Amino acid sequence: MTATVQDLILSLPDRGDRAALLLRTSFRTFTWSYAELARQVRACAHWFASQDLVQGERVVFWAPNSPIWVSAYLACLASGLVPVPLDLHSAPHFVERIADETGARVLLRGRYQTALPVRGQSMPLDRLEWLTRPGEPERTAWPALRADDLAELMYTSGTTSSPKGVMLTHENLRANLEGIQPIVPPEPFYRFVSLLPLSHAFEQTIGLFLPLSRGGQITYLETLKPSALIDAFRKDRPNAVVAVPRLLDLLRSRVLGRLPKPLRAALSGLSPVLLVLPWPVRRALFAPLRAQLGGCLRYVVVGGAPLDRSVERFWDALGILVLQGYGLTETAPVLTANTPSAHRIGSVGKPLQNVSIRIDPDGGILARGPNVTPGYYQRPEATAAAFVDGWLRTGDLGQFDRDGFLYLRGRQKDMIVTPAGLRVYPEDVEAALNRQSGVRESAVLEWRGQVHAVLLLDPLKAPSALEIVAAANRQLNPIQQIRGWTLWPGSDFPRTPTLKVRKFKVREALASNLPSRAHPTRPTGRVAQIVQDLAPDHMVSPAGRLGPDLGLSSIDRLELITLLEEEFHVDIPDADVTSETTVAGLDEVVRRGESLPSSRPPTWQLNRGVVELRDIAQRELIFPILRHAVWLTVEGSENLRSLSPPVIFAGNHVSHLDGPTVLMALPPWLRRRTAVAALAGFYFPTSANPLENTWHWTLFDLAELFFNVFPVPRARGFRESLRHAGFLAEHGWSILIFPEGTRSVNGQMTPFREGIGLLATELKVPIVPFLLRGTHRILPPRAWVPRPGPASLRFGAPLYLPPMSYGDITREIEKAVIALAPTIEVRL
Amino acid sequence: MFIGTGVDLARVDRLARLSTNARFLRRVFTPAELDDPRPSHLAGIFAAKEAVFKAIGQPPCWQALSVSRAENGRPTVRLDVAWRDPRLRALDVSISHEGEWAIAVAIAVFDREGDGV
Numbered sequence: 001m002t003a004t005v006q007d008l009i010l011s012l013p014d015r016g017d018r019a020a021l022l023l024r025t026s027f028r029t030f031t032w033s034y035a036e037l038a039r040q041v042r043a044c045a046h047w048f049a050s051q052d053l054v055q056g057e058r059v060v061f062w063a064p065n066s067p068i069w070v071s072a073y074l075a076c077l078a079s080g081l082v083p084v085p086l087d088l089h090s091a092p093h094f095v096e097r098i099a100d101e102t103g104a105r106v107l108l109r110g111r112y113q114t115a116l117p118v119r120g121q122s123m124p125l126d127r128l129e130w131l132t133r134p135g136e137p138e139r140t141a142w143p144a145l146r147a148d149d150l151a152e153l154m155y156t157s158g159t160t161s162s163p164k165g166v167m168l169t170h171e172n173l174r175a176n177l178e179g180i181q182p183i184v185p186p187e188p189f190y191r192f193v194s195l196l197p198l199s200h201a202f203e204q205t206i207g208l209f210l211p212l213s214r215g216g217q218i219t220y221l222e223t224l225k226p227s228a229l230i231d232a233f234r235k236d237r238p239n240a241v242v243a244v245p246r247l248l249d250l251l252r253s254r255v256l257g258r259l260p261k262p263l264r265a266a267l268s269g270l271s272p273v274l275l276v277l278p279w280p281v282r283r284a285l286f287a288p289l290r291a292q293l294g295g296c297l298r299y300v301v302v303g304g305a306p307l308d309r310s311v312e313r314f315w316d317a318l319g320i321l322v323l324q325g326y327g328l329t330e331t332a333p334v335l336t337a338n339t340p341s342a343h344r345i346g347s348v349g350k351p352l353q354n355v356s357i358r359i360d361p362d363g364g365i366l367a368r369g370p371n372v373t374p375g376y377y378q379r380p381e382a383t384a385a386a387f388v389d390g391w392l393r394t395g396d397l398g399q400f401d402r403d404g405f406l407y408l409r410g411r412q413k414d415m416i417v418t419p420a421g422l423r424v425y426p427e428d429v430e431a432a433l434n435r436q437s438g439v440r441e442s443a444v445l446e447w448r449g450q451v452h453a454v455l456l457l458d459p460l461k462a463p464s465a466l467e468i469v470a471a472a473n474r475q476l477n478p479i480q481q482i483r484g485w486t487l488w489p490g491s492d493f494p495r496t497p498t499l500k501v502r503k504f505k506v507r508e509a510l511a512s513n514l515p516s517r518a519h520p521t522r523p524t525g526r527v528a529q530i531v532q533d534l535a536p537d538h539m540v541s542p543a544g545r546l547g548p549d550l551g552l553s554s555i556d557r558l559e560l561i562t563l564l565e566e567e568f569h570v571d572i573p574d575a576d577v578t579s580e581t582t583v584a585g586l587d588e589v590v591r592r593g594e595s596l597p598s599s600r601p602p603t604w605q606l607n608r609g610v611v612e613l614r615d616i617a618q619r620e621l622i623f624p625i626l627r628h629a630v631w632l633t634v635e636g637s638e639n640l641r642s643l644s645p646p647v648i649f650a651g652n653h654v655s656h657l658d659g660p661t662v663l664m665a666l667p668p669w670l671r672r673r674t675a676v677a678a679l680a681g682f683y684f685p686t687s688a689n690p691l692e693n694t695w696h697w698t699l700f701d702l703a704e705l706f707f708n709v710f711p712v713p714r715a716r717g718f719r720e721s722l723r724h725a726g727f728l729a730e731h732g733w734s735i736l737i738f739p740e741g742t743r744s745v746n747g748q749m750t751p752f753r754e755g756i757g758l759l760a761t762e763l764k765v766p767i768v769p770f771l772l773r774g775t776h777r778i779l780p781p782r783a784w785v786p787r788p789g790p791a792s793l794r795f796g797a798p799l800y801l802p803p804m805s806y807g808d809i810t811r812e813i814e815k816a817v818i819a820l821a822p823t824i825e826v827r828l
Numbered sequence: 829m830f831i832g833t834g835v836d837l838a839r840v841d842r843l844a845r846l847s848t849n850a851r852f853l854r855r856v857f858t859p860a861e862l863d864d865p866r867p868s869h870l871a872g873i874f875a876a877k878e879a880v881f882k883a884i885g886q887p888p889c890w891q892a893l894s895v896s897r898a899e900n901g902r903p904t905v906r907l908d909v910a911w912r913d914p915r916l917r918a919l920d921v922s923i924s925h926e927g928e929w930a931i932a933v934a935i936a937v938f939d940r941e942g943d944g945v
Binding site: 562805 | 836838842843845846847848850851852853854855856858859860862865874887888889890894906907908
């Protein structure tokens with residue numbers, strides 16, 4: 001018997017300093033070793049205990065994937081608390097309702113998820129991360145958990161009127177992990193890139209527990225746009241990912257997009273032929289293509305939505321095995337899976353060792369095993385309806401082939417699953433339709449992969465079906481949009497004895513060529529379709545302008561941008577989508593977003609050789625001269641002794657001499673690994689005089705060489721320089737910055753710019769405040785020849801600030817600098 | 829001296845629907861503004877920001893502009909220095925709510941009339 005999830009969590013420290021979790025944000029990469037993950041889990045568990053949460057209490061999670069999400073989740077499981085992970089796309093009122101139904105007193109949320117639970121507190125995860133930072137108390141004693149203790153509650157996403165919470169016990173989780181272990185090949189250490197939300201049972205078991213149980217490494221990404229994805233694949237070289245079909249499609253077009261056109265066509269057409277070649281040959285043949293994905297990718301585990309066979313063949317042809325699996329949240333989640341040694345295209349594989357699958361006379365798939373849920377939370381009727389003689393009704397139809405491979409044949413339940421794995425509940429769409437006047441009843445089902453409505457209208461009152469559908473679509477979310485409809489010819493739908501609509505009969509009628517209509521104005525391109533969903537009353541054409549022709553307001557345009565970003569995984573600047581932008585122009589905007597150029601300041605000045613050269617130049621030449629001009633006294637050096645870089649040095653700016661002076665005051669071990677942020681606005685003033693420009697550039701190159709300066713532009717390119725700052729921090733470089741942004745004219749301090757708050761927050765490094773006085777008299781602005789004189793520099797204690805708004809953090813840093821000299825004049 | 833005005837109207841139910849869209853919230857509002865996630869509050873801030881962009885005649889830079897409430901309930905706006913036109917001297921905004929609508933008016937005062945503004 002394999003270890004329980006609690007055993008797994010408590011044994012994390014055994015793997016020591018090996019990397020467990022990586023977080024790639026747009027600014028930098030953070031690494032959690034197994035030891036650090038274990039420490040954070042203990043600290044989170046201590047925090048939970050300090051909130052008087054007792055064993056069995058529920059904790060709601062509503063946040064994007066991140067290491068702190070994982071730590072808090074594992075802390076819950078290890079201490080017998082019950083996590084309730086909710087989908088990121090849940091509506092706030094749904095979250096509040098679940099928090100209420102489960103009686104949760106703590107809601108852990110992302111920075112941008114906002115909900116107000118009825119009771120208890122709503123805690124942002126970044127704040128929890130700060131509360132559980134190194135040095136905070138840790139939990140040491142753990143409760144003994146029983147196999148049938150509730151481990152977690154899983155609510156599926158969607159807006160259905162009666163959400164059901166699937167109860168999973170500790171035995172369920174353990175059993176499924178045990179079931180998948182034998183079919184996973186024994187790679188020494190797995191590297192995963194996480195693509196699915198952790199609120200998804202597949203991601204928890206295969207993307208989290210499995211890698212942790214093998215000492216593997218998991219990368220979490222802040223954004224899934226293709227450039228970030230490809231970047232992470234290249235750097236972290238994963239050997240496996242867990243995905244939904246939509247993501248595989250996206251990766252395929254990304255990989256193909258880099259090939260010359262003829263080769264692309266050949267590859268898309270040829271894959272069935274290529275499959276004849278032996279696997280090692282294929283792997284060798286397509287090594288360059290796979291190199292784009294890091295070169296180590298061997299397995300893609302897919303589940304959650306039907307997979308197109310051509311997608312499966314494409315990856316197989318490249319020598320990357322697509323292992324389709326099948327399971328439900330109710331089964332924690334895996335029931336069947338293809339394995340590297342036994343897989344068939346189109347099949348979802350064989351049942352796991354400890355799982356039994358049976359097909360009932362109607363073709364329905366029944367499942368039994370230690371991983372099957374005991375039922376739904378506080379819903380005995382739903383639980384009773386879900387089981388027949390101890391077997392779980394999966395609601396899916398299927399059949400086995402002669403060799404025991406399972407093939408899915410559709411669904412008994414009428415939930416609609418989009419290719420992205422998102423669920424549309426027909427009852428929600430029906431409710432919107434039934435509210436329209438003239439609609440007697442409606443039946444919504446999936447037809448040719450789309451949301452389709454079958455309408456039973458009152459002939460006397462009804463407006464046209466088109467108007468009804470358009471009116472209903474206005475009330476529905478983008479993924480719920482009705483894409484086609486059929487008028488029901490009879491006087492009533494076929495019904496069950498309990499008067500429910502028999503949807504399979506309706507479906508049969510549809511199949512027998514009942515005249516149905518696609519949305520007449522429905523455009524073909526995906527971009528145009530998204531626009532259409534936002535402007536249901538207008539005819540969308542490529543030349544249509546968003547404002548004048550389609551009536552989109554500024555807020556509609558913002559929603560459009562976010563929908564496009566979501567769909568195509570790109571970043572789109574606000575300025576690219578104006579009311580004059582045409583639909584065809586949007587295609588261009590999306591394409592541009594996919595190939596965002598990443599200009600980065602040069603890194604030559606960080607080379608070891610350059611560092612040595614700079615060190616010698618500073619010690620032998622620059623500082624001796626500087627000491628003649630600046631008679632410096634340094635206070636607060638003791639605050640520097642226990643620093644562990646990277647840190648940010650932040651202080652006031654009064655003279656050109658400030659950068660060199662602060663560097664001179666730093667102990668060599670800190671100085672050698674410190675870069676200076678300089679406002680590009682000063683170094684690159686666009687002067688009319690080209691000679692002056694050349695002079696400024698030369699100055700800047702010298703500054704790069706001798707003082708390790710990097711440019712921070714005032715507005716444009718700001719993100720690039722932030723990313724560079726992130727790159728520096730990630731590699732242990734400290735940063736010296738003058739957040740006033742400009743030198744003050746008379747030695748007084750001006751307010752700090754909020755960029756410093758942003759840097760401190762996103763880079764998560766401590767701030768060391770300092771205060772410089774006197775240099776403005778030695779070399780005032782616009783002066784060229786220094787007048788030697790005294791100056792003083794004082795370092796404060798490092799600040800470890802809790803998460804606050806950028807503005808508040810900026811004020812805190814400002815206050816800390818001011819506090820170093822109570823007499824300084826402040827002009828605000 | 830030169831004055832710019834801007835006005836904007838926002839529907840509360842529109843913001844209510846968009847409050848499930850984290851991407852939208854992250855784009856438009858600062859974390860502090862989201863401390864009060866009621867749709868009517870967000871609609872007011874949205875209208876205020878739009879009005880300010882109109883008043884200063886600049887393309888939107890949502891994160892650089894923050895709206896907060898002073899002690900007396902009056903809204904105050906802060907525009908990050910990096911985005912501020914150096915000629916901008918003062919900026920004021922007023923917000924009002926009525927049922928399903930929030931409206932905001934903004935006034936920007938510049939030092940002297942510039943080219944093309």
